[in-house]
Amino acid sequence: MCSGGLDTGFASLDYLQIGILGVIQGISELLPISSTAHMRIIPALLGWQDPGSAFSAAMQMAALAAVISYFWRDVQQVVTGSIGAIRDRDYDNRWFKLAVAIILATIPICIAGVALSGVLNSCNSPLRGLLVIGGSCVVLAALLAWSELTCKHERDMSQMRLRDALIVGVAQIGALIPGVSRSGSTLTAALFLNFKREEAARFSFLLGLPAIALAGLKEMWVLVHANIGADAWGHLIFGLVIASISAFFAIWGLMKFLERFSTWPFIVYRAVLGVFLIVAVSGGWLAN
Template sequence: MTNACTNGLDVGFASLDYLQIGILGVIQGITELLPISSTAHMRVVPALLGWPDPGSAFSAAMQLAALAAVVSYFWKDVRQVATGSVQALRQKDYDNRWFKLAVAIILATIPIGIAGVALSSTLNACNSPLRGLMVIGISCVLMAVLMAAAELTARHRRTVGDMRLRDALIVGIAQIGALIPGVSRSGSTLTAALFLNFKREEAARFSFLLGLPAIALAGLKELWVLSHTELAANAWPHLLFGLVVASVSAFLAIWGLMKFLERFSTWPFVIYRAALGIFLIVAVSTGLLS
């Protein structure tokens, strides 16, 4: 089913009803923070159910739900990074751990900021080739292979307190992959951190904290773009409803993932990604999905 276009922007979500928005909100909230790609699920689920593609604008705006969930769950960390950095600047204590973490997060955000601006016209265009189901399927499989390699080679020794600027830059570069549907922001950053020998729960923690600036910038930018687009009257209530549903789902997803990674590996996500990717490749190749 083709996208609903308004001034060249895909805004298919405006044609969905509240039940459909609620279902997609739950899926978006859960998959945004799990290493399985929310963008992929925002394309695959509507395609399987015969719904319009809600569009990349919807997916980007829904990231603000993830922002609210991450800030709520990691409020202690967020507050300490903010207050610790301010205090360090006042005292010129540049060895302060919270100041170093803040610098690491800022440094790691620069690559995706540059790439996001460069690719924004392609990513948000109606019927963007990057949102094709075959592209998503291939991305899912490739990321499954990388996650598997990370699990097999990682030594799981390091913590966020050991983070060096070089580590942050490597993870930040990996985050660029999130711009391709099917890769997953949390998946790419978590995998990069595992390759750097961070403990699983510590890798996830840094992945979430690192994502705050990128998620905030992407979500707010998309709201600004949508505010300058002639949307249908029901579009904004739909978006607000989706944000509320996705926020609750995202918080539960963080809680579940952190508890899971304290005891288990990422292999279930590897298997799920590989299965989803192979299904999409076969479905598109055989004409089951188009």
């Protein structure tokens, strides 16, 4: 379903379907398992209309609300600490350095997002094919497994250098490919840099704030100018509320989990999901 060339399949779904997808979106957006992948897979398995890339992008506002509320103290310290550092010309301030790192790491995905915007959210985008998603799931699972097997996981965020931030920022570009996952790509890059698992996740979430905000606000702007109906807006707002609540609990669960365990459950899940999709599409059980 298209509106002005924009994929707006969510408008044809009912509130129960939107609620279910909102829960799935909220959980998968902030876990390293790819929300875009699940937004394609679940409707395909249940025989529902694909909600479209516009829905997935707009739902990032739910992730934004969840990350800000969960990491409110960090966000507040980054903002106030940076302002104080600039005022006092104390450029060695840890919060100012973190703010600079986040800004630097956001630049690559902004450039890539603008360059690929015509493909990412277009109707029937080739990037939303299930084979692409399946392959992306397997590749990221392999990289995440490699990081678990070879890296030491001993650094914390106070040791973050600008070079580290730029590397993680470049890795974030992978999130533009459905199936990769923004949190998955940035978490994996941070683990390769030997950060502790919970510290890698924390930086991944904080790093994602500008990118999530820009992508979500851009999509909202596009939807406003696409002249979608009042019913479609009702669906979208309902989905945002459900996804925000789900996303908050997803962050809470992931942070508690990574304090004690490794990312192997996510690795296995991604690998199994990716292989299933490749086999299902190749065997004709699911349409690509």
